[in-house]
Amino acid sequence: MRNSVVIVLMTAVMVGCKPTVPSEYIQPGELEDILYDYHVSQAMAREAGHDNYNYEYKRNAYFKAVLKKYDVTEAVFDSSLVYYYSHAERLKTIYLHVAERLNDDAKVLGASVGDIGRYSQYSESGDTANIWKYETDMLLIPKPTANRFDIHVKADTSFYKGDSFMFQFLSDFIYQSGQRDAYVCLVAQYEDSLTQTVSHVTVSGQTQVRIPHYRDGKLKELNGFIILNNNDEDNDVRKLLFISQIQLIRFHHKEKQDEPKNNTGNKTDSLPGTPVTARRTPDTTSHRDIQRSGGPVLSLPRGAAVHRVDMPSVKPAKR
Numbered sequence: 001m002r003n004s005v006v007i008v009l010m011t012a013v014m015v016g017c018k019p020t021v022p023s024e025y026i027q028p029g030e031l032e033d034i035l036y037d038y039h040v041s042q043a044m045a046r047e048a049g050h051d052n053y054n055y056e057y058k059r060n061a062y063f064k065a066v067l068k069k070y071d072v073t074e075a076v077f078d079s080s081l082v083y084y085y086s087h088a089e090r091l092k093t094i095y096l097h098v099a100e101r102l103n104d105d106a107k108v109l110g111a112s113v114g115d116i117g118r119y120s121q122y123s124e125s126g127d128t129a130n131i132w133k134y135e136t137d138m139l140l141i142p143k144p145t146a147n148r149f150d151i152h153v154k155a156d157t158s159f160y161k162g163d164s165f166m167f168q169f170l171s172d173f174i175y176q177s178g179q180r181d182a183y184v185c186l187v188a189q190y191e192d193s194l195t196q197t198v199s200h201v202t203v204s205g206q207t208q209v210r211i212p213h214y215r216d217g218k219l220k221e222l223n224g225f226i227i228l229n230n231n232d233e234d235n236d237v238r239k240l241l242f243i244s245q246i247q248l249i250r251f252h253h254k255e256k257q258d259e260p261k262n263n264t265g266n267k268t269d270s271l272p273g274t275p276v277t278a279r280r281t282p283d284t285t286s287h288r289d290i291q292r293s294g295g296p297v298l299s300l301p302r303g304a305a306v307h308r309v310d311m312p313s314v315k316p317a318k319r
Helices: 002-017 028-048 052-069 074-085 088-109
Strands: 128-130 138-140 148-154 164-175 182-189 193-201 205-211 221-228 239-251 305-310
Touching (some): 028 074, 028 088, 028 164, 052 074, 074 088, 088 138, 088 239, 138 221, 182 205, 193 205, 221 239
Antiparallel strands (some): 128 239, 138 239, 164 205, 164 239, 182 193, 182 221, 193 305
């Protein structure tokens, strides 16, 4: 009996010590419901909007409709987010729950979101496969260290020479005001060279970053990051970037056997001394040609760029 009393008292103390959200802010459960409905409404706005003006108008109208449903003003919503900024782990937990609910709804409906869902069915041993094994959903806010997600993928035996890759995800900016400004940077390191790809993300929707095939080497590792910039603006303004459904698609490259050898318009390296012409890869962002041989690293303009630089051979130092 005495032991039971002690257990009850300890439980009461633990519950009493658990930090709670002040009553003037939206509580976690209700904030989860609001954010869930918000993302559903934004998906509806994307489907209904046919141009930028209509899309922005519908986004704002649907957002206000969600707040009205829960009888919450914009001022309370924004002040609550400012509170959760200083408790980033709570906000991240809420968003993970939102992501689970959205994914569960998609599975029930048998839905796939465009190109994002089409690669999920492929096995890792096939020519085309989603090889991403890490977090697929995350929340970024423009405060160090909560504004950056690092990417690191080591190659394994399923990687071949000539493989190409596509890194893709869905993004949702939840901004009260200010410039939407995020970057994706990927550095693919091969045995004798590396490729850097930079893409600027400024709107909600699907982002795809491609790393074209390199026939002369196998990828050793892929490093990079997604970062949300603040641009020295007010930290008390609503600014969230929700990243979801991250995928890294690997494509095994297959050489065309029926390509004419005397076709001067598409040069190949079948003849000694003949340079390889860089091929452009279609993408959602504009890319520069890839520099296959030596030369300086190309500068990175605002927007997106791809370039390759040869890695000089270095003799190991004697010990």
